[in-house]
Amino acid sequence: MNTPELRQEIERLIASGDAAAASRSLAELWAQDASASSASFVTARFEELRAKLDLRPYRLAILRSYTVEPLIPMLRAAAFVAGIDLTVQLSEFNAYVQEIVDPGSQLYPFQPDAVILAVQTRDLAPDLWRDFSHMSGEQAQSTSSRVIADFRSWVRSFRTHSQAHLIVHNFEQPAFPSRGLLDDQSSSSQHKEIERINRELCGLAAENAGVYVLDYDALVARHGRLQWHDERKWLTVRLPMAAQNTHHLVKEWQRFLHPLTGKVAKALVVDLDNTLWGGVIGEDGMNGIKLGGEYPGAAYQELQRALLDLHQRGILLAICSKNNIEDAQEALRNHPGMLLTPKHFAAQRINWTDKAQNLREIAKELNIGVDALAFLDDNPIERQQVRSQLPEVCVIDLPTDPMMFARIVRECPVFERLTLSAEDQQRGTYYQAQRERDELEQTITSREDFYRSLQQEAEIAPLTKATLTRISQLANKTNQFNLTTRRYTEAQLLEMVASGQFHCFSLRVKDRFGDNGLVGVAITRDSADVCQIDTLLMSCRVIGRTVETAFLSFLAGHARKSGARRLEGWFLPTQKNAPAKDFYPLHGFAILKEDSAGALWSLDLDEKSLPCPEWVRITVLNGDLQ
Amino acid sequence: MTSPVFERVRGIAADVLQVSASQITPQSSPDTIGNWDSVHHLNLILALEQEFDTQFDPEEIDKMTSIERILEVVGGKVQQG
Numbered sequence: 001m002n003t004p005e006l007r008q009e010i011e012r013l014i015a016s017g018d019a020a021a022a023s024r025s026l027a028e029l030w031a032q033d034a035s036a037s038s039a040s041f042v043t044a045r046f047e048e049l050r051a052k053l054d055l056r057p058y059r060l061a062i063l064r065s066y067t068v069e070p071l072i073p074m075l076r077a078a079a080f081v082a083g084i085d086l087t088v089q090l091s092e093f094n095a096y097v098q099e100i101v102d103p104g105s106q107l108y109p110f111q112p113d114a115v116i117l118a119v120q121t122r123d124l125a126p127d128l129w130r131d132f133s134h135m136s137g138e139q140a141q142s143t144s145s146r147v148i149a150d151f152r153s154w155v156r157s158f159r160t161h162s163q164a165h166l167i168v169h170n171f172e173q174p175a176f177p178s179r180g181l182l183d184d185q186s187s188s189s190q191h192k193e194i195e196r197i198n199r200e201l202c203g204l205a206a207e208n209a210g211v212y213v214l215d216y217d218a219l220v221a222r223h224g225r226l227q228w229h230d231e232r233k234w235l236t237v238r239l240p241m242a243a244q245n246t247h248h249l250v251k252e253w254q255r256f257l258h259p260l261t262g263k264v265a266k267a268l269v270v271d272l273d274n275t276l277w278g279g280v281i282g283e284d285g286m287n288g289i290k291l292g293g294e295y296p297g298a299a300y301q302e303l304q305r306a307l308l309d310l311h312q313r314g315i316l317l318a319i320c321s322k323n324n325i326e327d328a329q330e331a332l333r334n335h336p337g338m339l340l341t342p343k344h345f346a347a348q349r350i351n352w353t354d355k356a357q358n359l360r361e362i363a364k365e366l367n368i369g370v371d372a373l374a375f376l377d378d379n380p381i382e383r384q385q386v387r388s389q390l391p392e393v394c395v396i397d398l399p400t401d402p403m404m405f406a407r408i409v410r411e412c413p414v415f416e417r418l419t420l421s422a423e424d425q426q427r428g429t430y431y432q433a434q435r436e437r438d439e440l441e442q443t444i445t446s447r448e449d450f451y452r453s454l455q456q457e458a459e460i461a462p463l464t465k466a467t468l469t470r471i472s473q474l475a476n477k478t479n480q481f482n483l484t485t486r487r488y489t490e491a492q493l494l495e496m497v498a499s500g501q502f503h504c505f506s507l508r509v510k511d512r513f514g515d516n517g518l519v520g521v522a523i524t525r526d527s528a529d530v531c532q533i534d535t536l537l538m539s540c541r542v543i544g545r546t547v548e549t550a551f552l553s554f555l556a557g558h559a560r561k562s563g564a565r566r567l568e569g570w571f572l573p574t575q576k577n578a579p580a581k582d583f584y585p586l587h588g589f590a591i592l593k594e595d596s597a598g599a600l601w602s603l604d605l606d607e608k609s610l611p612c613p614e615w616v617r618i619t620v621l622n623g624d625l626q
Numbered sequence: 627m628t629s630p631v632f633e634r635v636r637g638i639a640a641d642v643l644q645v646s647a648s649q650i651t652p653q654s655s656p657d658t659i660g661n662w663d664s665v666h667h668l669n670l671i672l673a674l675e676q677e678f679d680t681q682f683d684p685e686e687i688d689k690m691t692s693i694e695r696i697l698e699v700v701g702g703k704v705q706q707g
Binding site for chain 1: 637638641642644665668669671672673675676677679681683684687
C-alpha cells in the first residue's frame with residue numbers, strides 16, 4: 001500500500017475501534033516513510049490509541065546545549081512503533097549543569113527513567129574546537145582535563161540524586177583540524193586531545209553502573225562529516241545538523257532505548273536460500289549457490305559475519321527454511337564458504353510447513369516468548385505472512401540488494417545490548433547442553449532417577465561486583481518464572497543492599513552437562529520476625545528440575561538464621577508469569593491476604609520445614625559487598 | 627490553487643501543525659492557526675527540507691510566514707531542481 005492509502009486505512013481502523021490493526025498499519029507507515037511529517041501523524045494517532053494498547057511507559061529527559069525540538073516527534077513515533085510510550089522532557093538551552101547539580105531543578109522531580117546529555121565539542125570546549133592553533137600543548141591538555149573533571153563531577157552529582165540511566169554524547173572531531181596536515185604530525189594535536197576526552201568518557205562509563213557513551217563522533221563520521229552540518233541552521237536556530245540528518249541521531253537514541261526498555265530480541269530466526277547464501281540449494285546444488293570471499297558470494301558471508309557477532313553477544317540463532325532437510329544440512333555442514341556451522345544454531349526447522357507455525361515451535365523449544373523472536377527472510381511474502389499471523393515478532397525488512405543485508409542486521413536496534421555478561425557469551429552452548437539433557441530425560445523412566453542422574457549443584461552467593469550486571473539483567477528481562485516482576489537497575493540494587501534491609505542472592509546451577517551459568521535471583525527484605533521475599537526469579541531453562549525448591553529451601557534457612565519466624569512472598573500476576581503461579585502453595589505456603597495486585601503467601605518457620613531435595617547439592621559462597 | 631506542490635505542502639503542514647488538510651489554505655499563517663508557534667515553524671521548515679530534499683537560506687526562512695509565501699519559496703526551489 002502506498003502512503004496516502006495506508007493513511008486512509010489507518011483512519012478507518014481507528015474509527016472502527018481496531019487498535020491492534022491500526023497500530024500495525026502505523027508501524028508499516030513509519031517503516032515506509034520515517035519523515036518529520038509522518039512523525040507528527042504517527043504520534044498523534046498513537047496518542048488516540050494508547051489507552052487500548054499495551055505500551056511500555058518510559059520517561060526520558062534530554063539535557064542539551066542545542067536545538068533538538070524537531071527530533072522529538074520522530075523519536076516518539078519510533079518509540080510508539082516499538083511499543084514504548086515515551087514522555088520527553090527537554091531542559092532549557094545550556095542549563096544542563098544547573099539541572100544536574102541542583103536537586104530542586106525540573107530534572108529530578110520529573111523522575112526520568114533515562115537522561116541524555118546532548119552536548120558538543122564547540123559548546124563545552126570552544127577553545128579546543130575553534131582556537132586550537134593558538135594554544136600551547138599544556139593549555140590544550142589543561143582544557144581537556146578540565147572538561148573531563150567536569151564530567152566526573154556531574155556524574156557524581158547526578159548519582160546522588162537519581163538512579164536513572166545516563167547517556168552521554170561524546171565529542172565530535174572537526175572536519176578540518178586547525179593545523180591542517182600538521183595536526184597529526186605534532187605531539188600536541190587537536191585530534192588527539194579530543195580523542196583523549198572521548199577515551200576518558202568511556203572510562204567514566206565503565207566505572208559507573210548505568211552510565212553509557214553515545215559515540216556522536218562515530219555517528220557524524222558514519223554519515224559524512226561534510227554532509228552532516230548545515231552551518232546556516234546552526235547559526236540561525238542552533239540546530240547542529242542538516243534536516244536530512246535529524247533521523248540519524250533519532251535512530252542512535254533509539255538504539256539505546258530498545259535495550260533500556262527491554263524491547264529486544266533474544267533470538268534471530270533466519271531463512272537459508274537467498275538469505276544465508278545466494279541461490280536455492282535444492283536447485284543450484286553445492287557448487288551452484290553463491291557463498292564465499294569474492295563477489296557475489298561475499299555479500300552472504302558478510303551477513304554470516306554479522307550473525308556470528310550477534311551470537312557472540314548472546315543472541316540465539318535459529319533456522320527456519322522451506323527446503324529438503326538433506327540438501328540444507330549438506331550445505332550447512334560442508335559448504336566451504338559457510339562461516340556459521342550447525343553448532344551455532346539453537347533450533348532448526350527445515351521443512352515445508354508454514355513459517356508462522358515453525359516460529360511458534362522455535363519459541364517454545366528455546367523457552368522464550370514469540371515476542372522475543374526476530375525474523376530474517378529475503379522473501380517479502382514470507383515476511384508478510386509472519387507479520388500478519390505473529391504481529392509480536394520483529395520482522396526485519398531486507399532490500400533486494402544482498403550487499404545491504406549485513407548492514408541492515410547491524411543497524412537493527414532490537415539486537416543492541418548495553419551490558420554483556422559471561423552468560424550472554426555462553427548462551428549458545430547452554431542450549432546445546434539442554435538438548436543433551438532432554439535426550440537423557442527420555443531414556444530414564446522415573447523422574448527421581450532423572451534428577452539424580454543430572455548431578456545438580458546449586459551455588460548460591462550474595463550480590464558481588466562481578467555478578468551485579470547479570471543480576472540486574474535477569475531482574476529486567478525475566479518474565480515467566482518471576483514471582484513479583486520488579487525491575488531494578490544496577491544502581492538500585494547496590495543501594496538496596498547497602499541499606500542493610502535487603503539481601504540479594506544469586507543462583508548458579510551446574511550439572512553433568514555443564515554450567516548453566518547464573519540463572520536465579522532472590523532478594524529478601526528482613527525485618528524483626530518476618531523475612532519477605534521481594535524478588536524471586538529464575539531463568540526458564542532450569543525450571544522443573546527442582547533447583548527452584550533448593551533455592552527456596554536456602555531462603556527459608558536464611559530467614560531462620562536472621563531470626564525470622566515467617567517467610568513471606570507475594571505472587572503478583574502479569575500476562576506472562578503463569579509458570580510461577582502455584583510456586584508458594586506447592587511448597588506449603590498458606591495465603592495471608594489477597595488484593596487486586598496479587599496474593600501474599602506465608603510459611604510458618606516454627607511449624608514447617610522446607611527441605612532441599614536430596615539430589616541437589618547446595619554450596620554457599622561469601623560476597624564482597626554485604 | 628491545486629498545484630501538486632500545494633498539495634504536498636498542505637499535507638506536510640497539516641501533519642506538522644496537527645490540523646486537517648482542509649484547514650490549510652494559501653492564506654494560512656501563524657495568525658490563523660493556533661498551533662503554529664516557533665517550535666512548530668521550525669519543525670515545518672525541516673519537514674519541508676526533508677520532503678523537497680533542499681536547504682533553505684535564512685533569508686528564505688524569514689520570508690516563509692504563510693502557506694502562500696512558503697509556496698513561492700518552495701516553488702522556486704522545485705523549478706531550479
